Amino acid sequence: MTITLYSLAGADVSRPFSPHCWKVVMALHHKGLAFQEKPLPFTGIATVEEGFSKTVPLLKDGAHLVSDSFRIALYLEETYPERPSLFGGEGGKAMARFVEGFSQTVIHPVITRIAVGDIHAMLAPTDQAYFRESREKRLGQTLEQLASSREAHVQDLPGLLTPLRHMLVNQPFIGGQTPLFADYIVFGALQWLRIVSGLVPLPESDPVRGWFESLLDLHDGAGRKVA
Amino acid sequence: MTITLYSLAGADVSRPFSPHCWKVVMALHHKGLAFQEKPLPFTGIATVEEGFSKTVPLLKDGAHLVSDSFRIALYLEETYPERPSLFGGEGGKAMARFVEGFSQTVIHPVITRIAVGDIHAMLAPTDQAYFRESREKRLGQTLEQLASSREAHVQDLPGLLTPLRHMLVNQPFIGGQTPLFADYIVFGALQWLRIVSGLVPLPESDPVRGWFESLLDLHDGAGRKVA
Missing domain, CATH: 1.20.1050.10 (Glutathione S-transferase Yfyf (Class Pi); Chain A, domain 2)
Structure with missing residues (x-):
């Protein structure tokens, strides 16, 4: 399964800056999950995944879409319980x-x-x-x-x-x-x-x-x- | 075993007021443990339990003494693990x-x-x-x-x-x-x-x-x- 993280950047896509997206980048590394980050401009968010979310981070794990950094962390914890915990209980x-x-x-x-x-x-x-x-x-x-x-x-x-x-x-x-x-x-x-x-x-x-x-x-x- | 909580009060001992002692009162009730509260004046703290602690809360559980509200909560969690958890992991x-x-x-x-x-x-x-x-x-x-x-x-x-x-x-x-x-x-x-x-x-x-x-x-x- 491929994991894609839609995040946020300015004109230079090599410098994604959203605080909420950084939480998810760190959470994915914490779980040891490979992922591809796709930084978007603010006005590009509504154009991906058929406008699933008005905000990033937006995570696509296989066919499953989840938005909101905390909800993504809860999703990762539930979906990958055998990997290092993000919450400790x-x-x-x-x-x-x-x-x-x-x-x-x-x-x-x-x-x-x-x-x-x-x-x-x-x-x-x-x-x-x-x-x-x-x-x-x-x-x-x-x-x-x-x-x-x-x-x-x-x-x-x-x-x-x-x-x-x-x-x-x-x-x-x-x-x-x-x-x-x-x-x-x-x-x-x-x-x-x-x-x-x-x-x-x-x-x-x-x-x-x-x-x-x-x-x-x-x-x-x-x-x-x-x- | 008898649990005694030394806490803090003013001239009216029926109104113990220390925030740290209240944390422990609630923690003891949370664990469902019977205890006797002994409110002390500020200047009386050093006179009990051979001056074990300069501050309250001071908990005496059987012969065991523990001071500091967080350390007391950790002690209760460790000593009474079968009772409701104070921390959830x-x-x-x-x-x-x-x-x-x-x-x-x-x-x-x-x-x-x-x-x-x-x-x-x-x-x-x-x-x-x-x-x-x-x-x-x-x-x-x-x-x-x-x-x-x-x-x-x-x-x-x-x-x-x-x-x-x-x-x-x-x-x-x-x-x-x-x-x-x-x-x-x-x-x-x-x-x-x-x-x-x-x-x-x-x-x-x-x-x-x-x-x-x-x-x-x-x-x-x-x-x-x-x-």
């Missing part, structure tokens, strides 16, 4: 939803505000029009207005990762001694910022930086290969 | 540490600043002197100065619970369909505020309020009995 499956809540509502809004101009700059022209209109509407400011508060958000980001920093005193990964999907959730957010803006705004001495670097190295450096 | 055990990180670094600092004056008011005189000195040093302000920003912190609290609110769209508890120790971690923080300040600063329509109320009802209303 039912409790981990449930609590990964809390980590998702944290990443989506605390980290993503700030990264969006840092990176929105950089994302716009890397898109192909047709995507740029869609992206500017939808993001300016969602955020209530023009891309140019958002640029003025960018540096303040960069400064804020390390502080928002304090819960992770506090946890790292006890264990090296959110998954415990080894990473689980919950790690890939927060990794996806920082990887998105790294690819789009070239920023890892955490000092070398920060344990969160060490955690992120070790995830960049994981799975033969799958994350580090894209910059 | 190894992944849940690890991710509960992330929930702890969130509660300790995002929720506790704000509740401390809201409740510090109320805690001082409910303590016996010997504890008051210790509490005022240690808290004013830690927070860098007098109790009277802290009172001036109290209302602003009350207003901030609902927003800080956004990750939990986001998660509740998918499931009723951090533990999934039923609560686990990770739920009791965040519950402990809000129960602390409820007992000490009489506040549950979340509107009735807030899903986090619904989650908290259901935890107050749990285990025959163990949490609701203290107000």
Whole structure:
């Protein structure tokens, strides 16, 4: 069976950047599953698989289609139970939803505000029009207005990762001694910022930086290969 | 075997208030274990069990002593594996540490600043002197100065619970369909505020309020009995 992951990229398809797609890339490597990644422009998502999904990641495993990063992770866990677990049991499956809540509502809004101009700059022209209109509407400011508060958000980001920093005193990964999907959730957010803006705004001495670097190295450096 | 939980109270020993002790109270009920709670004043902690611990909760199970709420939960899970799990497996055990990180670094600092004056008011005189000195040093302000920003912190609290609110769209508890120790971690923080300040600063329509109320009802209303 062939696994295809539809993901997201700008004009340069060698640099897929979506945080949600990165979660799935890491999850597929974690399960040791071979896959082909097909990065799409924003405006290309509705054109594949007969418009099955309005968003990526979209996974095609044989004839089976699944969208949404968390649902894909649950699908992989259920379909490939003999391979390394992404959740470490039912409790981990449930609590990964809390980590998702944290990443989506605390980290993503700030990264969006840092990176929105950089994302716009890397898109192909047709995507740029869609992206500017939808993001300016969602955020209530023009891309140019958002640029003025960018540096303040960069400064804020390390502080928002304090819960992770506090946890790292006890264990090296959110998954415990080894990473689980919950790690890939927060990794996806920082990887998105790294690819789009070239920023890892955490000092070398920060344990969160060490955690992120070790995830960049994981799975033969799958994350580090894209910059 | 008799289980004793040393916890924390003010002049009125019928109102133990420590967030960390509440986590353990809920964990003991979760495991269906009978126990005797012995609330101590701050300055009484070092006087029991030959000064085994400088902090509560301190659990005595037969001859075995364990301190620290998370370590106690791990001890209960290991010692009573045939009773309902507090973690739902190894992944849940690890991710509960992330929930702890969130509660300790995002929720506790704000509740401390809201409740510090109320805690001082409910303590016996010997504890008051210790509490005022240690808290004013830690927070860098007098109790009277802290009172001036109290209302602003009350207003901030609902927003800080956004990750939990986001998660509740998918499931009723951090533990999934039923609560686990990770739920009791965040519950402990809000129960602390409820007992000490009489506040549950979340509107009735807030899903986090619904989650908290259901935890107050749990285990025959163990949490609701203290107000």
